[in-house]
Amino acid sequence: MEELVKAGAEIEQADKFGITAMDYAKNSKEIAEVLKKETEKMESL
Numbered sequence: 001m002e003e004l005v006k007a008g009a010e011i012e013q014a015d016k017f018g019i020t021a022m023d024y025a026k027n028s029k030e031i032a033e034v035l036k037k038e039t040e041k042m043e044s045l
Helices: 002-006 021-025 029-043
Strands: none
Touching: 002 029, 021 029
């Protein structure tokens, strides 16, 4: 997940099942932490 985010993946984009990275994060502490860190970076710009 971290590599996808670093590569510029849209974290709010839904996949073919309608699930976003945030939806996946609900079930994974690791994914949630990556997304939180990336969101904080974006907000500080």
